[in-house]
Amino acid sequence: MSREKILTLDELAVRARQLRSQGKSVVLCHGTFDLMHAGHIRHMQRAKEEGDVLLVTVTADAYVNKGPGRPVFNEQLRAEYIAALACVDYVAINHAVTAVDALNRIQPSIYAKGSDYRSHSDDVTGNIALEQQAVVAHGGQIFYTDEITFSSSSLLNEHFGVFPPETKEYLKAFRQSWSDRDLHRMIASLSGLKVLVVGDAIIDQYHYTAPLGQTGKGNILAVRYESEEQFAGGAIAVANHLAGFASQVTLVCGLGTVDSQEEFIRSKLQKNVEPVFFYMEGAPTVTKRRFVDADLAKLFEVYFFREDPILGKNEQQVCEWLKRHVGEYDVVVTPDFGNGFISATMIDILCDRSKYLAVNTQVNSGNRGFHVIHRYARADFASLNEPEVRLASHNRHDPIESVARDVGDRVRARHFAVTRGTKGVIMLDRDKEMVHTVPALSTKVIDRIGAGDAFLSLAGVCLGGGLPSEVAAFIGSAAAALDVQIVCNREPVSPVSLNKYVTTLLK
Structure with missing residues (x-):
């Protein structure tokens, strides 16, 4: 049943247009979601409360820009476990670096992001500002959820053997002296x-x-x-x-x-x-x-x-x-x-x-x-x-x-x-x-x-x-x-x- 929720981006755009014509309020979440965790689930559940229908776009493997060995889980698996959530209505894989094209095509009323994106200056890619422009251009707005947050990268680094023990120990010691913001x-x-x-x-x-x-x-x-x-x-x-x-x-x-x-x-x-x-x-x-x-x-x-x-x-x-x-x-x-x-x-x-x-x-x-x-x-x-x-x-x-x-x-x-x-x-x-x-x-x-x-x-x-x-x-x-x-x-x-x-x- 959950696999029936997975559409192409073209199909998702058509479905969104149909829902809007029915007076439905469309909410969109977007991300890599390499490791599903409680923070992701609560984020999507809270996002759904802001509208009638929750759509999710998942960054395709080729566009995941998190470094060597990422994503750990391929795009199809990531789409499937998001589709399995009861709060999610439809999912599509987004073949692009940013959500800008998806936002222009889906035109959601609400674009939901986690609280860690509230400060745009912390986004090293500059993509969140571009995505906000795309949302506002079609009459929508960004909504920041304030739910419990975890880092997929942190969980993968710590518990999934992404790096050998020597590298994990080095990174643990290094991050005690330097944060990513410092660097x-x-x-x-x-x-x-x-x-x-x-x-x-x-x-x-x-x-x-x-x-x-x-x-x-x-x-x-x-x-x-x-x-x-x-x-x-x-x-x-x-x-x-x-x-x-x-x-x-x-x-x-x-x-x-x-x-x-x-x-x-x-x-x-x-x-x-x-x-x-x-x-x-x-x-x-x-x-x-x-x-x-x-x-x-x-x-x-x-x-x-x-x-x-x-x-x-x-x-x-x-x-x-x-x-x-x-x-x-x-x-x-x-x-x-x-x-x-x-x-x-x-x-x-x-x-x-x-x-x-x-x-x-x-x-x-x-x-x-x-x-x-x-x-x-x-x-x-x-x-x-x-x-x-x-x-x-x-x-x-x-x-x-x-x-x-x-x-x-x-x-x-x-x-x-x-x-x-x-x-x-x-x-x-x-x-x-x-x-x-x-x-x-x-x-x-x-x-x-x-x-x-x-x-x-x-x-x-x-x-x-x-x-x-x-x-x-x-x-x-x-x-x-x-x-x-x-x-x-x-x-x-x-x-x-x-x-x-x-x-x-x-x-």
């Missing part, structure tokens, strides 16, 4: 920063394939081509991450004169990223073509780049630009992928003139063994993965914390982070002589490409903006957890998604 304010404080990104432009290509098996005449895997996708990666991705958090971002990078991809790159930049391109004669813009299967497992990779230093006479132009402008920026972020754009002279200028310098020197197939962090005489913040730290120290076996201290000493880093994949992150705060360990904050991984860039971007700008190191490590880890849900660099980590995930974690 929202800190993240907002970064907006006044002026940020410079200097690094390699990279084009990431994914060729999606389906394996066919071994060829008939050799030990070679054959695959069937299905589709392809191209992404703006490297320093471009870092600039795009930062663009959501800092009002002014400048990107300095090198493009090849052969297959420059400049039009594509410009089309992918966020609106507040100002590009400053320099051109490398006789070289392509660095392109990495990956052949992947349906699960995004990498089968094979092809590099398009020049191994020798390629700036040539243009190096002087870059150095002159850096000398004139580096000191104007509050934070300089240098994702150095070791592909030939950043020269030793450029590094000297960055080290000498940056107010706050955040650096990563990535080890990859194109530079393995020839690219380490102590190319830089100084970095206020360095972020490396564990293999990069051990390569820089030529130390395979000692505890990673002691190895990180040794490498950090060489670059005089005030803060030094080691990203460790499923083991999380350690952050050395050399000013306070403290070590912060953050476990992995993601329960699900779609694609690891770009996660280190997300951590560097957010942790770096937090530290450069004067936020505490334990907060920077947490925010950077949350950004990385969001990024592993994104295929390659398809989109940057946004302030809304980060703020919502911070709230989810700290409930």
Whole structure:
């Protein structure tokens, strides 16, 4: 019987119109309702008292913006258990981020929200204000219920094994010092920063394939081509991450004169990223073509780049630009992928003139063994993965914390982070002589490409903006957890998604 209450949004809009024509007062509730609890039930029961008919719209799985592993229960299950409530007349799944479209189509007399939405300034998405406009535009009003409240996120985090015990203990300790509102304010404080990104432009290509098996005449895997996708990666991705958090971002990078991809790159930049391109004669813009299967497992990779230093006479132009402008920026972020754009002279200028310098020197197939962090005489913040730290120290076996201290000493880093994949992150705060360990904050991984860039971007700008190191490590880890849900660099980590995930974690 309860399943008969579940309609499409189109059907719900028609039903609402019929009810209004009969003189019925229509009340609408909307939400994720990932875990049904007493607070939800009382909220809906109270909402029903404000009208004749109660309709509920449920956010579809694809639009639940609460971070990795959410929703725990799929959209159909969530719709079914709401439909099972006697006070609910009809339910529909809403395929949108907000309820605005549903409100415009249903046009309820009353839009019922919980008391925690009464203060619109506390809504990090800004959606409640938009929803209120939609309600009022059709002659309705918002009604706030004052019933007992619980947090689905808090209940799921605490009782449903969303995170392993180590992560639960970390979050419990962290929330004793910092609330989600504290972190929202800190993240907002970064907006006044002026940020410079200097690094390699990279084009990431994914060729999606389906394996066919071994060829008939050799030990070679054959695959069937299905589709392809191209992404703006490297320093471009870092600039795009930062663009959501800092009002002014400048990107300095090198493009090849052969297959420059400049039009594509410009089309992918966020609106507040100002590009400053320099051109490398006789070289392509660095392109990495990956052949992947349906699960995004990498089968094979092809590099398009020049191994020798390629700036040539243009190096002087870059150095002159850096000398004139580096000191104007509050934070300089240098994702150095070791592909030939950043020269030793450029590094000297960055080290000498940056107010706050955040650096990563990535080890990859194109530079393995020839690219380490102590190319830089100084970095206020360095972020490396564990293999990069051990390569820089030529130390395979000692505890990673002691190895990180040794490498950090060489670059005089005030803060030094080691990203460790499923083991999380350690952050050395050399000013306070403290070590912060953050476990992995993601329960699900779609694609690891770009996660280190997300951590560097957010942790770096937090530290450069004067936020505490334990907060920077947490925010950077949350950004990385969001990024592993994104295929390659398809989109940057946004302030809304980060703020919502911070709230989810700290409930």
